[in-house]
Amino acid sequence: MRQPDLPDATRQDGRYPRPQLMRPQWSELDGDWEFAFGxxxxxxxxxxxxxxxxxxxxxPESPASGIGETGYHHVVWYRRSIARDGLVAAGLSDERSRVLLHFGAVDWAADVWLNDVFLGRHEGGQSPFTFDVTHALVTGDRNALVVRAIDDPHDVSIPRGKQDWREAPHSIWYHRTTGIWQPVWMECVPPLHVVDLAWESDVPWACVNLELTLSRPPSIASWASVTLSFEGELIAEARFRLLERASHLRLSLPHQRNGQQYEELLWSADHPRLLDATVILEEEGAAEPADAVSSYLGLRTVEAVDRTFLLNDRPLYLRAVLSQNYWPESHLAAPDSQALRREVEVIKELGFNAARVHQKAEDPRFLYWADRLGLLIWGETASAYEFNGRAVSALTTEWMDLVRRDRSHPSIIAWVPLNESWGVQHISHDERQQSFSRAITALTRALDATRPVISNDGWEHTDSDIWTIHDYDDDPERIGRRYGSVEAVDELLSGFGPAGRRMSASQDDRAQPIMLTEFGGVSYLDEHVDGAWGYSSAHDPAQFETQVAALLRAVQASPVLSGFCYTQLTDTGQETNGLLRSDRSPKVPVESLRRAIEGR
Known part of the structure; x- marks a missing residue:
């Protein structure tokens, strides 16, 4: 059988919308579309x-869209034609090919038609979805694709994150992101093809586990060939018969059994080593593979035990930054794929080793650059503002999709399904809301048992693997005293936190690591911004640098904390408490910030 020529997924250029399941042929549908408000x-x-x-x-709220209208938009419509040459570019080869239409994210509900054939509906503003459109295609270049997006700006039971329910942004909320905001693309695949794959490393036993999901149950004569390599050197290979639609394979890594050299292949922020992977589906008697995809993975372990955060069995102090990943010209959508790379690079240049992308499940291409360049990520999602059955269902469904989508990225080191009791505002005394927090935390562990889960970041924990605290006190001396001893921190955890919220809402203390996951928020700006604010303020660059450095020193001096997350990376709208301006330019020299962030 002729072997396909597959690209190395670890060396992709960052444009492919699904970086851990790549096919060499695909067609981008971004660009100029017809549009209407409804x-x-x-x-x-x-x-x-x-x-x-x-x-x-x-x-449509963003200037980059060409529309830039930020008012209330309950319904928006999109239309474009799919040309024959686009189908060829996507890999159309014969009449057996299936044509798949992919959406990275559409906020919030999307209804899709092709040539007046209704393809289906997807709900969830941050999770991807796919339709097989083969049955709706017609010959020629007049395939009309129509998308209706419904996003009620007043509906606070759907996950909204930082999108304002008021018409104009206020406080910590920003302009809304309605409709399509991540790539639209298509590819052609054979009837039997890979739908999903997930990697899980078992470092102690020198193994990698693969979960492979197919488009349909395989025939008795179907096989899968899997290879893993590092910088061109083969490190594992296996061929196995496919008996079920969902198959599992355990690959042994002989190189990793040597206890004196196994760390040479481990992934970390300092050494972001990635393994290339290929998966080829074969059917006996066929001259060509049924399907062939490229992927990648990283070998590493994450634990939170004995008041210590461990990466690859070694203590790691997290130096994280809160990042809204919001751009003035394109809002929650990235300006382009290179902007996602640059965001990772800027965070690392500042001296951070981690980022908490706040109230947003970021584009997988951002996670690819975090994997490749070595940036630890806290996987979070948008919260609803109301607690009811619909909110529980919406968040749970989308969160499950996101965990499944992102669980193979080595850069993700923790999951955060809830933040600051958003959507569970009465969790301190409402058993139903406590039950939901515990349930979604347990569900996360059921989907992925390899990472810590934060049940409610900031306060009112129910079942967190890490104690997380939000504290915007602007006095470094008070910060120093509050976290300066085990006794002081224990007293805080057993009572009310800095924001006047209980730290525990039924949380048991299992000697979890303790982290200050929001603090700082010092505002400084050198030009007028309407409604500008921060948690504290500085009047010139020197005061800003001094204030930020003093807060960082106070936190870093704590003998109890296992890490921190500084608020925030960039100015965002009226929230002018970034280390960088909204255009990503630094407010003070980067080297000065880096020294303070690294504690030098």
Whole structure:
């Protein structure tokens, strides 16, 4: 059988929308689309007057979209044609090929039609979805794709994150992101193809576990060949018969059995080593593989025990930054794939080894650069603001999809399904809300038992693997006293925290590591911004540098804390407490910030 020529996933350029499941042929559908604002969520495509143009994947509220209208938009419509040459670019080879249409994210509900054939609906503003559109295609270049996005700005039971429910941004909330905001693309695949794959490393036993999900149950004559390599050197290979739609394979890594050299292949922030992987599906008697994909993985372990955070069995002090990953020109959408790379690079240049992307599940291409360049990530998602059955269902469904999507990224070292009791505002005394926090934490562990889970970042913990505290006190001396001894921190954990919220809402103390996961927030700006604010303020660059450095020193001096997360990376809208301006330029010299962040 002829072997396919697959690219190394570890050396991709960052444009491919699904970096851990790559095929060499695909077709991008971003760019110029027809567009219309709507008012009726039940309106049908044939009645819509598409009177505008929009640049996808930028939300219509953003300048980059070409529209830039930030008011309330309950319903938006998109339309474009899919050309025959696009299908060829996507890999269309014969009449047996299936054509898949992929959406990275559409906020919040998406209904999709192709040539007036309804393909389906997806709900969840941050999770990806796919439709097999083969049955709806027609010959020629007149395949009309239509998307209706519904995002009620007043609905606070759906996960909203930092998107404001008021018409204009206020306090810590920003302009809304409506409709398509991550890539749209398509590819052609054989009837039997890989739908999903997940990697899990077992470092002590020198193994890698692969979970492989297929498009349909395989025939008795179907096989999968899997190879792992590092910088061109083969380190594992296996071929096995496919008997079920979901298959599991345990690959032994002989190189890793040598206890004196196994660390040479481990992934870390300082040494972000990635293994290339290929998965090839074969059917006996066929001249060509049924499917072939490239992937990658990282070998590493994460633990939170004995008041210590461990990466690869070694204590690691987290120096994290809170990052909104929001751009003035494109809002929650990235300006382009290189902007995602640059965001990772800037964070590392400042001296941080980790980032908490706040109230947002970031584009997988950002996670690829975090994997490749070595940046630890706390996997978070957007919260709802109301507690009811619909909110529970919406967050749980989308969170499950996101954990499954991102669980193979070595850069992700913790999961955060809830933040500061958003959507569970009465968790301190409401057993139902406590039950939900415990349940979604347990569900996360059921999907992925390899990482710590934070049940409610900041306070009112129910079942966290790490105690996390949010503290915006602007006095370094008070910060120093509050975290200066085991006794002081124990007293804080057993009572009320700095924000006046209980630290525990039924949490047991299992000697979890303790981290200050929001603090700082010093505002400084050298030009007028309407409504500008921060948790404290500085009046010139020298005062800003001194204030930030003093807070960092106070936190780093604690003998109890296992890490910190400084608020925040960039100015975002009226929230002017970034270390960088919104255009990513530094407010004071980067080297000065780096010395303070690294504690030098």
């Amino acid at each position: 008012t009726d969520p039940a309106q049908q495509p044939h009645t819509v007057a598409f009177d505008r143009r929009i640049r996808v994947p930028y939300p």
